[in-house]
Amino acid sequence: MKAVYPGTFDPITNGHLDLITRSLSVFDGLIVAVAVNPAKKPLFTVKERVSLIRKATAGHNGRVVVEAFDNLLVDFCVSRGVHTMVRGLRAVSDFEYELQLSQMNRKINKKVEAVFIMPSEEYTFISSKIIKEVAGLGGDVSALVPAAVTAALKRKLGAKGRK
Numbered sequence: 001m002k003a004v005y006p007g008t009f010d011p012i013t014n015g016h017l018d019l020i021t022r023s024l025s026v027f028d029g030l031i032v033a034v035a036v037n038p039a040k041k042p043l044f045t046v047k048e049r050v051s052l053i054r055k056a057t058a059g060h061n062g063r064v065v066v067e068a069f070d071n072l073l074v075d076f077c078v079s080r081g082v083h084t085m086v087r088g089l090r091a092v093s094d095f096e097y098e099l100q101l102s103q104m105n106r107k108i109n110k111k112v113e114a115v116f117i118m119p120s121e122e123y124t125f126i127s128s129k130i131i132k133e134v135a136g137l138g139g140d141v142s143a144l145v146p147a148a149v150t151a152a153l154k155r156k157l158g159a160k161g162r163k
Contacts, residue, residue, distance in 0.1 A: 001027055001028055001084065002027055002028060002029040002030065002031060002080075002081075002082050002084075003023060003026075003027040003029075003030055003031070003082060003084040003085060003086045003115065004030070004031045004033050004073075004076065004077050004080065004082050004084070004085045004086070005019065005020060005023055005030055005031070005032050005033065005085070005086040005087075006033040006035060006069075006073050006076075006085060006087075007032075007033075007034070007035060008034070008035050008037055008040055008042060008049075008128065009032070009034055009049050009052075009053055009128065010040065010042040010043055010044055010049060010128050010132075011043070011044055011049065011052055011128055011131065011132075011145060011149045011152065011153065012049070012052055012053050012056055012128075012145070012146065012149060013123070013126045013127070013128060013131055013144055013145050013149075014123060014126065014143075014144055014145060014146070015088070015090070015119050015123035015124075015126040015127075015144075016088075017056055017057070017146065018119045018120050018123050019086065019088045019117055019119055020032065020057060020060070020064060021060075022117050022119075023086045023117060024060060024063055024064070026115075026117075027084070027086075028063070029063045029064070029065070030063065030064050030065070030086070031064075031065045031066075031067060031080055031082060032053055032057065032064060032065070032066045032067070033067055033068075033069050033073070033076055034046055034049050034050050034053065034066065034067065034068045034069070035068075035069060035070075035073075036068055036069065036070035043132055043156055043157075044152065044156070046068045047068075048152065049068075050066050050067070050068055052146070052148055052149055052152060053066045054066050055146065055148045056146040056148065056149070072108060073085065073105060074105050074108050074109040074112045075109075077109075077112050078109065078111070078112065083111050083112050083113060084112070084113050084114075084115055085105075085112060085113070085114050085115070086114075086115050086116075086117055087101075087102070087114050087115070087116050087117070088116070088117055088118070088119055089116045089117070089118050090118070090119060090123075090124045090125070090126075090127075091124060098114070098116065101114075102114040126144050131144060131145060131149075131153075132153070132157075135153040135154075135157055136157045141153065
């Protein structure tokens with residue numbers, strides 16, 4: 001059985017990769033669905049995000065497929081023959097938002113279920129937003145993101161040093 005792991009992934013972090021690995025211990029395969037969401041004003045284009053995720057997940061022996069989507073998530077899932085989506089819960093604050101999304105998705109299509117997975121404790125504080133803020137101010141995020149993301153952040157944000 002396959003699942004869909006949706007998100008903006010702007011950029012992918014080690015926390016996301018942890019959820020991908022954990023998901024693969026439950027599911028035979030995973031479609032990482034990269035949302036085209038201009039409202040979030042992403043730093044990276046969808047093409048760049050897909051490329052970074054493919055590089056970061058290359059070691060999963062073809063069990064991870066990365067695709068972009070710009071429609072309703074439940075419609076994307078059904079179009080791929082998948083009826084389970086994986087969502088990450090880092091903290092209680094994530095739960096309320098994820099509960100709303102899950103209930104709306106269930107209202108749209110009762111055949112698509114959400115499964116919630118918590119990351120390892122070492123990744124609970126990581127978010128793409130915080131990664132971009134720290135990197136933009138010259139902080140070192142190399143321990144929190146794949147090497148290709150570190151390089152891409154430096155290209156996008158410049159090599160601003162700490163004061």
